[in-house]
Amino acid sequence: MKKSALSDPFEKARLEKGYGKMNDQDDPVTMILGLKEVRKCAHNWKTFQSGATPGRIVVPSEVNIRDTRQIPFEVDPPEHKGYRDLVEPWFKRPLEADYQRKLRQQMDEIVDEVLKKDTVEVVSDFSLRLQSRALTLLLNIPYEESEVWIGWGTHVFRSEDTALDGDKANILYDYIDEQISKAIETPGEDLYSMLLASEIDGRKLSREEVKGVMILTFAGGRDTVINAVTNSIAYFAEHPESLAQLKEHPEITGRAVEELIRYFAPLTHMGRVATKDTEVCAHAVKADSRISLCWASANRDTRAFENPNEIMLDRKLNPHVSFGFSTHNCLGATHARQIMHTLLISLAEKVKSIDIIDYKENIEELGEFKRKVGYDHISVKFHA
Ligand code: EMZ
Numbered sequence: 001m002k003k004s005a006l007s008d009p010f011e012k013a014r015l016e017k018g019y020g021k022m023n024d025q026d027d028p029v030t031m032i033l034g035l036k037e038v039r040k041c042a043h044n045w046k047t048f049q050s051g052a053t054p055g056r057i058v059v060p061s062e063v064n065i066r067d068t069r070q071i072p073f074e075v076d077p078p079e080h081k082g083y084r085d086l087v088e089p090w091f092k093r094p095l096e097a098d099y100q101r102k103l104r105q106q107m108d109e110i111v112d113e114v115l116k117k118d119t120v121e122v123v124s125d126f127s128l129r130l131q132s133r134a135l136t137l138l139l140n141i142p143y144e145e146s147e148v149w150i151g152w153g154t155h156v157f158r159s160e161d162t163a164l165d166g167d168k169a170n171i172l173y174d175y176i177d178e179q180i181s182k183a184i185e186t187p188g189e190d191l192y193s194m195l196l197a198s199e200i201d202g203r204k205l206s207r208e209e210v211k212g213v214m215i216l217t218f219a220g221g222r223d224t225v226i227n228a229v230t231n232s233i234a235y236f237a238e239h240p241e242s243l244a245q246l247k248e249h250p251e252i253t254g255r256a257v258e259e260l261i262r263y264f265a266p267l268t269h270m271g272r273v274a275t276k277d278t279e280v281c282a283h284a285v286k287a288d289s290r291i292s293l294c295w296a297s298a299n300r301d302t303r304a305f306e307n308p309n310e311i312m313l314d315r316k317l318n319p320h321v322s323f324g325f326s327t328h329n330c331l332g333a334t335h336a337r338q339i340m341h342t343l344l345i346s347l348a349e350k351v352k353s354i355d356i357i358d359y360k361e362n363i364e365e366l367g368e369f370k371r372k373v374g375y376d377h378i379s380v381k382f383h384a
Contacts, residue, residue, distance in 0.1 A: 011300065022059075029271060068208065073328060087195075110126065130339070135149065152168070176218070220330075235311065237380055259313055260340065269293055271293075354380050
């Protein structure tokens with residue numbers, strides 16, 4: 001198997017029973033594996049809620065390291081709609097020409113930078129930097145602030161060897177608190193200020209609600225974007241012909257972005273909590289127990305995808321669920337897609353080939369399954 005490949009550990013269980021099991025801090029999870037069932041459960045917010053105890057729908061559960069409800073992600077309808085409608089236009093700004101121009105500038109700069117280096121550790125020297133710099137556009141704050149975030153490493157709640165790191169989480173919470181205070185004192189054109197000034201049904205958002213949106217903005221698109229970018233570099237290292245294909249046919253870039261995101265499924269799954277005794281895949285699910293919607297498995301479902309374990313950059317039918325599905329589909333998807341799109345354009349234009357020198361895979365332990373989600377580190381040499 002190629003070094004850049006991400007295999008599908010769920011295939012057998014998906015075909016045989018449609019679900020899998022994992023324990024997580026003594027709060028077990030029934031993982032839903034097929035595309036159709038994943039979509040059905042994702043759509044059914046009444047039975048499978050997101051608004052449980054903050055942190056509980058995340059796997060691994062974050063109930064022990066945070067109390068703040070992330071918004072809109074941990075709120076169910078009907079309240080969900082007010083929040084979502086409020087933030088949606090802001091998170092669609094990546095569609096604006098000026099945003100795209102700035103992102104392109106950031107991208108070209110970092111690609112030029114790595115082309116000059118001897119070897120590059122992609123996770124920290126490329127993906128993390130890129131993710132943090134691009135986030136300044138999403139928050140609409142000065143570029144220099146990205147230096148602070150780069151210092152936090154790839155995950156704000158996890159460190160190299162601890163699945164959940166409360167101390168690390170506190171760095172983020174304190175930081176956000178401080179930024180909110182600053183925005184209250186001197187409002188600007190940034191996301192904090194926009195949230196502080198906005199109202200839902202004639203009521204101003206509370207400080208805790210603003211914090212909830214900001215934590216999600218920082219945490220949700222961090223390791224996910226980093227994995228998507230890092231996996232893309234590994235893929236292109238082993239498939240220089242794909243770089244050539246993109247260069248020759250830039251019109252397929254949009255499809256290529258979707259295909260890479262399908263295949264990588266940077267977020268393996270997301271949980272829900274059952275509000276009543278129910279059943280999925282002919283398997284009993286008790287009230288107040290957890291299921292997860294396994295996007296990574298659903299994306300390899302042969303009932304929906306031809307040759308799902310292959311990357312076909314110009315794949316036409318691609319109903320992947322890497323950004324979730326229904327009510328809670330990813331708020332940051334427009335930004336993430338734009339990053340990937342710009343990455344492919346810039347790489348195709350500037351990079352001829354990439355050599356992998358050394359790497360360590362990041363393997364998630366999910367009960368009966370083990371899934372590669374990306375790399376802890378991967379050193380490469382870029383060639384112009
Ligand atoms: C949560 C989650 C959101 C969680 C779309 O995913 O991302 C995870 O990385 C965070 O740890 O808190 O934001």
